[in-house]
Structures are given as structure tokens and as C-alpha cells.
Amino acid sequence: MTKKIAFWIFLLGTLSSAVLFLGLTVDTHRQVAALSHADKLSENVVAGKRAFEKYNCNDCHTILGFGGYYAPDLTKVVQRVGEDGIRYRVKHPELAFANSVRKMPQQHVSEVEIESLVAFFNWVGEIDNGDWPPQDSKKRLSRSEQRLSLGATVSPGAAVFQTKGCMNCHSLHGVGGTFGPVLDTIGRTLTSEQIEQYILNPKSVNPNAKMPPQNGLSDRERDEVAKFLGNLK
Amino acid sequence: MVYTSQKIANWYFSIALFLFVLQVIMGLWLISNYVFTIPQEVVNVFPFATARAMHTNLLVLWMLLAFMGGTYFIVPMETESEIWSPNLAWFQLIALVVTGVVALVGFAFGWTKGRPLLEIPPPLNYMVVVGALVFLFNVGMTMFKARRWTVIQGTLLGGLVFLALLYLAGIPFYRNEVIDWYYWWWVIHLWVEGAWELVTGAIMAFILMRLTGVDRQVVEKWLYVEIGLFMFTGIAGTGHHYYWIGAPKYWLWVGGIFSALEPLPILLMVIDTMNHVRHRHAQIVNPHTWTIAMGCAVFHMIGAGVWGFAHTLPQVNYYTHGSQVTVSHGHLAFFGAYALLNLLVFYFAMPQLKGIEIYKPTRAKLGFWTMCSAMMLMGLTFGIAGVLQSYLERVLGMGYMTAQSYMRLWMGVTLVLGVFFLGGVLITVCDLLSPKAATERLD
Known part of the structure; x- marks a missing residue:
């Protein structure tokens, strides 16, 4: 094999993979609206996403399986603990986890933010994501x-x-x-x-x-x- | 050492080493959170999330500084000229370190973008971009003025430009969580399994060529094949992160097939390294540097290749996704592929920069083998915890904290191993900051 052939292996390998990847990216954008129910992506849901990021929830909890592994996955949290369960845990973590070996910080999340978080989790829970996680x-x-x-x-x-x-x-x-x-x-x-x-x-x-x-x-x-x-x- | 402007690299390396130590200390705090019950009052002030943001951002920062320092060391030798502007290199180092310090202090006070690994908030983001642009401009100008183009520096520059471009995908706020993760992986995956592999390939090729005296034409030919395979499998292989995020089903096929091929270029790199050493023309003056090169290739293969392959197929990943299995893979792969690569560069360059041709390898060996054994075992203990979690929580449907209670023992063992790892890191860092010349030739 000459260096010239090696160069063509590099060029074709990179280009073919990039073309496939970018093509599927365009198609993914077309399909995600339906898979994620983007029509139900209200301002309240987006506000919930902002609150989720503001309090850095994602560095302890995973969502859709990504993030910190220190606390339970939140993809199906509404199904698992219910809306009131979420409200109680976010509002009074020091009481909710008083007997737990792992604690959640009291971050003084406002009532409005808690309601937005609940809306956000409701929306995430409905994403058609291949029936993951298995435990839910x-x-x-x-x-x-x-x-x-x-x-x-x-x-x-x-x-x-x-x-x-x-x-x-x-x-x-x-x-x-x-x-x-x-x-x-x-x-x-x-x-x-x-x-x-x-x-x-x-x-x-x-x-x-x-x-x-x-x-x-x-x-x-x-x-x-x-x-x-x-x-x- | 021939070029005076290479000296700047030493500062990049020293600061990177300091950040590496901080990263490991933060890691010990994180694992303590799994083993002990941290009181509510402490958790309120310094939660796990904050410490994790610091642990991961310190990693990114020290590795980027090491890559940049490595580039400033290699480019003068490849172009046979001084760096275009040493002042810009200084400015860029100070800008990035200040940005990093402000970001880390900010995390402690809750100033965060809240996206895992990309927590650095918007105004500081742009500082990172400015730092990267200054760096690329400086390196590009050095190459342009020298008018001496090699495949190694082309790959290095290509990888660094790709790296900087991908960072942009992580800056905007995405309204849709699915799209957000889709582009999050453009930064994270395409960095570590794309751009960073290009940088790694170039640096490995450069050091192997210098260590073994193997002909440039041969080294560069294999470099083309390696990076071609890295790009072919790595780009479409991003799909293995799109299985469970609400993206179309074809990603299960694309991600599964392409990422199953991802170990191939790494295997080629191992064979390539061994071959170059076998057919060497020059006597290897520092055998320990070669040990690190081999260690890097083999650990890269185990951590990224084998561990990555082990849970990349959708049928397996359905149960292991987002568990401690990922943690096991992440630690082995980052240490094997990138921490050891940077340590290789440090051991190649830092003694030279201090005028030491042959260094005394006693402490270096102790540090290297302590780090490697501790990290290998940590990979196993995290892995055991991860398999337990996958089975108990995902297969049997046990509650999250109940499953965690069975994993606690293994997290405790990991804590002990982490202390050993820190010991190895400290020995290595001391040795690199004050390398000793060998009193007699080793052979």
C-alpha cells in the first residue's frame, strides 16, 4: 500500500461517514417533532427545562439516561412517584430523604419553578424513546x-x-x-x-x-x- | 531542544498537571458520597452535582491545556521554525486558566449552565472560544510561515479545528430536550471519538517517529489509515448515543454497526506501535517513555475498545445505559486514551525542556505502575457495581436505592483504590516537575 492509497482511505472513510451522519441528522430533525410530541412543548415545559438546568439537577440525576449516576433516572419520574411526589421531594428534600443514606440539597426552588418542573417531567415522560428505562x-x-x-x-x-x-x-x-x-x-x-x-x-x-x-x-x-x-x- | 519558543509548553504542562491532581482529589470526594452518608447541611452547600461539575471540567481543562502545550512543543520541530507569536501563546494560556478558575469558583456558587460536562455558562463559553481561536491562529500562522507541511501537523491542526468547531454545538439553549441531547453528543462523542483521536493519532505518530527513528513516510502512511478508520467508525458511531433519546429507530442499526467497528482503528494503533518499535532504527534512550507509549496503546484498546464494545450493542445497552457500567468505561477510556497520552507527551518533552536527555526512571516507573494498576482495578470495581445495578434495577425492577445498597461495598473498594491512584499521580507529578538526570546509561 502506498501513501497515496492511504490518503484515499482517509478521505473516503471520513466523507462517507460524514455524509451518512449529516443526512440522518436532517431526517432526525424531521421525525423528532412527532417522536417527542413537540406540539405539547409549551412555554411552561421550556421554563421547567430551564429550572432543571438552573439547579444543576442533571449532575446527580440522569434523564433519558444521561447525566450523573448518583440519583434515580428522571425520564419516567411522574409515572414512578407522581406529580405530588415530585413536588414534595423538590420542596422538602431534607424531610423526604431524612432517613435515606443519600441526600438531596435544599435549593429553595420557587413554587412556580416546581410547577414548571412537573410540566417538564410530564412532557419528557411521554417521549417515544424505545421503552427505556426497562425498570419503568x-x-x-x-x-x-x-x-x-x-x-x-x-x-x-x-x-x-x-x-x-x-x-x-x-x-x-x-x-x-x-x-x-x-x-x-x-x-x-x-x-x-x-x-x-x-x-x-x-x-x-x-x-x-x-x-x-x-x-x-x-x-x-x-x-x-x-x-x-x-x-x- | 532546539527552539526557544518551545519553552512555553512547559507552563501548559505544569498547570495541566496541577489541575489533574485537583481532578483526582475531587474524584475521591465524589466516591466518598457513594460510601458515606453526607449530612444534609453539607449537601445543601456543596452537593454531589457541584463536585461532579468540577471533576469533569477539570478533566476537560487539563487535557485541553496538555494538547495545546503538546502542540506548541511539536509544531516548532515539525515546521523547523519558532512559534509565530510566543506572546499570543502566553495570552491564550492566561485567558484559558483565568476562565477555568472563574468557572470552577462559579460552580461552587451555583453559576452553571446545568448541562452535564458543559456546565461553563455563556459569557465564559465565549472566552473559551476566543482562547481556542487565538491558539489556532497562532499555530496556523507558524505552519503557514514555515511553508513546510507534514501529514502529522496537518492531522494535528485538522483535529484541533474540528475540536473547536464542535464546541460551538454545545453553546445554544435548546428548547427540546431530545434535540438538546442530540447536539450535546456532537461535542462529547465527536470530541473523544473524533477530534481528540485525530490529535492523539498525530501526537503518537510524532513521538513514535522521534523515539524509534522509523521513516516518516511509513509513520505517516499508517497515520492516514488510522485516522481514516477513526473517522469512518467514529462519526456515524455517534448513533450509539441516540438509542433511547426519542430519535428514529434506525439509529439502533447505524449506531450498533458503526460502533461495533470502533475498536478496529485502536487495534491498528496498538499493532502499529509495536511494529514501529520492532523495526526501530534509533536506540531508545528513555525506555520508560516507550513503556508509557505501549501502556497508552494497550489501555486505550481495553478502556475504549473492549469496554466500549461491551455495552454498545442496543440489546445490551438497553440494560446498561446510564448505569455505573458507563462510569467504568469512562474512567478506563479517558485514562487509557488521553491521560496516558498526555503523560507520554510530558515524559517525552518535560525532561528535554529542562535540558535532561536521559532521565532517571525510578519514580516515573513507580508512579506509572501505581496509576495503571489502581485504575485498572477501579474499572473492574465500577464495572461490578454497574453489572449489579443493571441486573438488580433494570432486569429485576428493584428500586433505585435498594439496588444501590448492594453496590455500596464495591464503591468502598473503589474509594481505597482511588487513594492509591492519587498516590501514583502525586509521585508522577513530582517526578515530572523536577525530573532527575540518570547518573549512568541504563543499557
Whole structure:
């Protein structure tokens, strides 16, 4: 091989890759509007993005998988903790994470900014991004839920408890989140019916409840998980 | 050393080394945040996010200063002339260091653009651009006046212009988060897997040629093939960051195929380095410099090539994306490809700039092997934590903090390894700042 041939390898290699890349960039711009629901990109959502950047949230949290790995991914945060869950955590991180081994800074985010953040997260959560992240995928978790409940020792309710995000806040026998109360013996204080009501509308059972209503569960899932928890005595 | 204006490079290198130490200290603080519970009062004042912005920006700053210093060292030798304006080189160094210091202090007070790795806010952005333009103008004028063009300096200048242009993509505010990440990667990916590889290829070729005395025509021929492959796989390979951001599905194919080929040019670089050393015409006066060159090529292959390939396919990346696996890859790749490359330049140039032809390699070896072993093991411990996270959180659907509790042990081991790494860095930095001449010939 001569130096001249080597030069042509360089030139053609670079140009072909660049042409492909720039061509697909143009097409990506055409398609992103639909994939990201750009029509719903209101001023409030953009204000939320600005607040998200102002407080440097992205250097602890990932969003769409990019950023700091110190705190949970926020792509599907609305689905995971609910709008009230977001408001509470941003407004009072010192209370929300009082028992957590990792803390979130109190940055005195204003009410207006918090509402914009919620709008921003709602918008991001709707982006058609190939069903990522897997732990929030409705499709995949229902499959793992099925697999768990097929196991002889696990009841369907336990499977719902493990796969529907309850354990982000609550723990059973030392496994799970520290944000909400430990549920090891919850059946002693509440009946299955009360628990079901609690899941639907926490404030109706306990006016001081911080837990957001769990609207993401189907009737069957709510019924199963309440039965499971009610028997923990 | 022949050209007096090369001396400026020593200042670039010394400041880069100081920033490198700061970066590693900041890294130790970050890993401590994973191992211990930091009190709320401390977190309110100095959160993880601020420390991370400092850790990553120190990295970028010290590497850019090292590249620039390296360029000011290499270009006079390649063009066989003095730098066009040493004063501009001084001005540019001061401008960039002041910008960097203001940015770092600003982060501590919450002055940030809030985009990971590109936290430097708008007015300071433009200072960086001015610094880069002055640098390119100065280097370009030196080459233009000398009228002596080589492939090595062409590649170097091309890489640096490409680097500066891409930086512009990170400056605007994008309303759409998807588009924002799309162009964020033009800076981050096309820097480290494009422009920086061009700079690396040129510097490696230059040093190998000087170390081994292998004919320029041979070195430059392989340089063309290497950078051709880097560009071919690297540019379209950007697609491996577009899998889960809300971009069209064809990026899964484009990103997967092109990035699966990305290890090839790195492998070629390893073979090339070994070949040049085997067919050397000159006696290697400083064998340790050659050890670093080999270490750089091999570590580059492991960190960027193997680790990158391991989680670049969409089927794997679906579970590992945005986990500690990325951290493992990032540390091994940056250290292997770029930190070792810059240390190679430092060990090639700094003793020479102090008039030492053959340096005493005792401390250099201790520092090198401590850093390399500690970083390799850190890559493994971060990797174990990352695999645990991918499985527990993403496959089993365990809550984020629950999965993290199983990873904590490995973060603790990483902290210990990090202390060793800092030790290696300090030994290396001391050695480079006051190199000792060898008392007797080593062979």
C-alpha cells in the first residue's frame, strides 16, 4: 500500500461517514417533532427545562439516561412517584430523604419553578424513546410480574408489590426504600379493605399521608397487593 | 531542544498537571458520597452535582491545556521554525486558566449552565472560544510561515479545528430536550471519538517517529489509515448515543454497526506501535517513555475498545445505559486514551525542556505502575457495581436505592483504590516537575 492509497482511505472513510451522519441528522430533525410530541412543548415545559438546568439537577440525576449516576433516572419520574411526589421531594428534600443514606440539597426552588418542573417531567415522560428505562417499562415489568407470580412461594400481590414501584419508598424485611413507613406488620394496623382504600386515596384514610394516590395500578393489581399486605401480621 | 519558543509548553504542562491532581482529589470526594452518608447541611452547600461539575471540567481543562502545550512543543520541530507569536501563546494560556478558575469558583456558587460536562455558562463559553481561536491562529500562522507541511501537523491542526468547531454545538439553549441531547453528543462523542483521536493519532505518530527513528513516510502512511478508520467508525458511531433519546429507530442499526467497528482503528494503533518499535532504527534512550507509549496503546484498546464494545450493542445497552457500567468505561477510556497520552507527551518533552536527555526512571516507573494498576482495578470495581445495578434495577425492577445498597461495598473498594491512584499521580507529578538526570546509561 502506498501513501497515496492511504490518503484515499482517509478521505473516503471520513466523507462517507460524514455524509451518512449529516443526512440522518436532517431526517432526525424531521421525525423528532412527532417522536417527542413537540406540539405539547409549551412555554411552561421550556421554563421547567430551564429550572432543571438552573439547579444543576442533571449532575446527580440522569434523564433519558444521561447525566450523573448518583440519583434515580428522571425520564419516567411522574409515572414512578407522581406529580405530588415530585413536588414534595423538590420542596422538602431534607424531610423526604431524612432517613435515606443519600441526600438531596435544599435549593429553595420557587413554587412556580416546581410547577414548571412537573410540566417538564410530564412532557419528557411521554417521549417515544424505545421503552427505556426497562425498570419503568409497562411491557417488561408486567412480564417479570407474571414470572414472579408463577413461582410457588410468591403470591400475585407480592409480585405487584415488588414490580410496581412500592419498594421505591416502602421496605419489607429490610429490603426496599426508606422514604415511606416499613410495612413488615402493616396487617396489624390496617385491614386489606383499608389498604385498598389507602392506595386509591391516601388522604381519605390518613389525612397526613404523604403518599400520592397510586393511579397506575389496575383494579386487579390493587386488589391483589392489598390482600397480600393485609395478611402481614 | 532546539527552539526557544518551545519553552512555553512547559507552563501548559505544569498547570495541566496541577489541575489533574485537583481532578483526582475531587474524584475521591465524589466516591466518598457513594460510601458515606453526607449530612444534609453539607449537601445543601456543596452537593454531589457541584463536585461532579468540577471533576469533569477539570478533566476537560487539563487535557485541553496538555494538547495545546503538546502542540506548541511539536509544531516548532515539525515546521523547523519558532512559534509565530510566543506572546499570543502566553495570552491564550492566561485567558484559558483565568476562565477555568472563574468557572470552577462559579460552580461552587451555583453559576452553571446545568448541562452535564458543559456546565461553563455563556459569557465564559465565549472566552473559551476566543482562547481556542487565538491558539489556532497562532499555530496556523507558524505552519503557514514555515511553508513546510507534514501529514502529522496537518492531522494535528485538522483535529484541533474540528475540536473547536464542535464546541460551538454545545453553546445554544435548546428548547427540546431530545434535540438538546442530540447536539450535546456532537461535542462529547465527536470530541473523544473524533477530534481528540485525530490529535492523539498525530501526537503518537510524532513521538513514535522521534523515539524509534522509523521513516516518516511509513509513520505517516499508517497515520492516514488510522485516522481514516477513526473517522469512518467514529462519526456515524455517534448513533450509539441516540438509542433511547426519542430519535428514529434506525439509529439502533447505524449506531450498533458503526460502533461495533470502533475498536478496529485502536487495534491498528496498538499493532502499529509495536511494529514501529520492532523495526526501530534509533536506540531508545528513555525506555520508560516507550513503556508509557505501549501502556497508552494497550489501555486505550481495553478502556475504549473492549469496554466500549461491551455495552454498545442496543440489546445490551438497553440494560446498561446510564448505569455505573458507563462510569467504568469512562474512567478506563479517558485514562487509557488521553491521560496516558498526555503523560507520554510530558515524559517525552518535560525532561528535554529542562535540558535532561536521559532521565532517571525510578519514580516515573513507580508512579506509572501505581496509576495503571489502581485504575485498572477501579474499572473492574465500577464495572461490578454497574453489572449489579443493571441486573438488580433494570432486569429485576428493584428500586433505585435498594439496588444501590448492594453496590455500596464495591464503591468502598473503589474509594481505597482511588487513594492509591492519587498516590501514583502525586509521585508522577513530582517526578515530572523536577525530573532527575540518570547518573549512568541504563543499557
